Amino acid sequence: MRHLLLPALLFGLCSLAAGQSDEMQIRDDVPIETYLxxxxxxxxxxxxxxxxxxxxxxxxxxxAMTTIELRKAFAEGSGNPTLMAMIRAAHQKDTAAMQRLSASITCPRG
Structure with a gap:
């Protein structure tokens, strides 16, 4: 039962964010420690x-990634696919997947 809770929770968070994404702008920054x-x-x-x-x-x-960048990675669309996969890997304690995913991080342009 517990293994079903995390995907359901993440789906709920992403659905809420996706429903607001057209009008939602993440403006206020909070300290990363608070967000974590x-x-x-x-x-x-x-x-x-x-x-x-x-x-x-x-x-x-x-x-370092800013809090706003992390919040956007969670909130845009269904969430950043690499971030969501890393959360699944953390939940499953899959260190090999975590290492593989770490290599696929893309840096913002600009």
């Missing part, structure tokens, strides 16, 4: 996956 603490309260694997995603982003892109 909130994720941990909702779903610990979401925090673990987000932390792994942020670490891979920093390693590949040469800078």
């Amino acid at each position: 603490a909130l994720l941990a309260q909702v779903a610990p694997p979401a925090r673990d996956g987000a932390e792994a995603y942020m670490a891979a982003f920093k390693a590949r892109c040469g800078r």
